[in-house]
Amino acid sequence: MSAMDAAKRSWPAPSAGRVPLWVYSDPDVYALEQERVFAGPTWNYVGLEVEIPNPGDYRRTFIGEKSVVVTRTKDGAVHCFLNKCTHRGVEFCRTDCGNARNFMCPYHQWVFDLKGNLIGVPFRKGVKGQGGMPEDFDFKDHPARPLKVEVVNGVIFASFDHDVPPFKDYLGESMYHYFTRVFDGRGLRLLGHERQDIPCNWKLMQENIKDPYHASLLHVFLVTFGLFRADQKSEVKLDPSGAHAVLVSRKGEQKAGEGLEEMASFKADYALKDPRLLDPVKEFPDANTVIMQTIFPNLIVQQQSNTLATRQIIPKGPNNFELYWTFFGYENDDEAMVTRRLRQANLMGPAGLVSVDDGEVLEFTQNGARPHPGDLAVMEMGGHDHADTDHMVTEAAIRGFYEHYARVMGFKREGA
């Protein structure tokens, strides 16, 4: 099978609320995703402006498997271009971040400026009258491929498709509202990065953050200390396409209540040795304490108490991805707030008191599903549709994701 054959696949019936396990491991499906999802009309997160504050600053990152460079030029503008030499394909930017006047390919030393324009080719005119590029060779014809860029309140998105709609339309009104709750235009303060390799398909990460149902069952920490629990006031909201979603919740008191007896992870006798780990202060106008937003295809925006982070999904083959966490606060945070955010960041990241469970269970999912590509996963909690709900006992946001994903990939939905 090839990627083109993969495009002819159909989703086995009954299709609503069922996901064929081949989506997690088929290499041809994965190859097709690189074109239709990551290089298609999508906005991909590539970093925060605060990571490249000065002219010449750059960041190397990935959209799908493709390496890209994000730069700031002298005029303050942000650019993004493919990290692939137009001579013979070398990934010319060799470091994750830094400051540069230009980029020189290590192989034959072609030079690209901060916008990706080709500005130098050694031996262009030959040596001692011999060799050299043909007369009609024009630098202008060989820039590193430019991507379209939109900077939204300090967050940088890029797209291979120059006809992609503006980010605000791409997200839809309600999702844009939640995005600008945290990215409200205030200057950001970078607090640090963490990175993690998870041996599973990238879509399982999107599913995990669209799945409020698991949080009350899998996570001892969330359930026991009441950070995110099925008996709390909560909502799941999606954009009309199903592509993007938010899980919204308000922290409750730790007490026995309806449904709690089914949460085996609730440990009534657990207490924190240092309660400062959970000392959230209200900082947004609404009363919500957790908002987890998933933006198709590669971004999660985490707002858990006062720990704020972006999580970038970087696929590394059908069976692996890298999760790149960027923790941040605001420019005007006082030192107490910075310390609070950092302390609460212990919940998150590869060894986080909460998220460590997710990394492990996602690996179990991949290992369990991989040998059975012909089987179906059942995602029917809360029904078959993907409408908004005012509770978290639902898989509606995952159903929405696969509605959208199947459409983007061109899969036929049998019986949909």
Ligand code: FES
């Ligand atoms: S491959 Fe980059 S200069 Fe030759």
Ligand SMILES: [Fe+2]
């Ligand atoms: Fe989780």
